[in-house]
């Protein structure tokens with residue numbers, strides 16, 4: 108590999124070199140403050156040398172970005188942060204929009220239940236309700252499709268195989284109609300509500316970094332570009348209770364003490 112498209116600072120914190128491969132969780136004693144100017148200049152150098160097409164940051168709040176932007180010759184192209192309907196990052200999004208920093212969303216579907224309190228996106232009743240309403244819209248289309256199938260099948264059966272007048276009671280035809288209805292209706296009522304979450308993120312001008320090991324889900328997660336949420340959907344989503352899940356302190360073991368960094372600085376929370 109000769110270059111990467113995008114090179115990010117993962118967290119606004121540094122670790123003392125441990126003298127071996129990195130081990131997780133990290134020791135609190137090994138945390139040291141990020142040398143913003145030094146690290147960002149090194150990032151800029153990587154880009155200048157062609158090793159990275161673009162450079163950016165991750166898990167940076169507006170306060171961290173203030174420090175980078177104060178010294179940057181090349182501003183961060185991207186800030187990758189936890190973002191989904193249950194953690195909407197309104198303050199950060201407005202800040203980044205004003206300064207031309209693109210926002211990318213990790214854990215767009217609520218992530219991996221990091222805090223053991225369930226998944227605020229996949230468990231959201233608001234998103235499920237929006238999906239059910241959309242499912243009904245899809246159902247209306249399906250009914251039309253089903254009626255169309257029935258009609259043309261009836262014409263084909265009565266015209267091609269059956270003696271005049273008998274085609275419409277052909278058994279195969281009845282089974283065919285039932286199968287059509289079942290398939291179309293089941294599709295209609297299982298409109299996946301994770302697509303509502305991904306579509307909402309896309310509509311905010313934010314890139315989704317959604318992860319799946321399942322090929323079918325990978326495809327489904329891309330099916331968000333040919334429809335849109337209604338104003339009413341957006342209003343409902345704006346009222347979803349907010350909860351940040353991923354915290355910098357989660358990178359460190361429970362034991363030990365931070366000796367060189369202020370834990371409050373690590374866990375800044377901005378709604």
Ligand SMILES: NC(=O)c1ccc[n+]([C@@H]2O[C@H](COP(=O)([O-])OP(=O)(O)OC[C@H]3O[C@@H](n4cnc5c(N)ncnc54)[C@H](OP(=O)(O)O)[C@@H]3O)[C@@H](O)[C@H]2O)c1
Nearest residue numbers: 165213214215216217218219301316317318319320321324
């Ligand atoms: N910069 C950072 O500090 C940071 C922090 C956390 C994560 N990330 C990155 O962000 C990316 C995604 O984050 P994430 O894994 O936390 O969260 P996520 O994409 O919100 O959630 C992934 C989970 O959702 C499931 N899933 C995906 N598509 C689905 C679908 N269509 N229906 C139902 N379930 C579905 C996946 O299961 P299956 O695999 O079984 O489909 C997986 O368990 C990863 O690449 C990760 O490396 C970055």
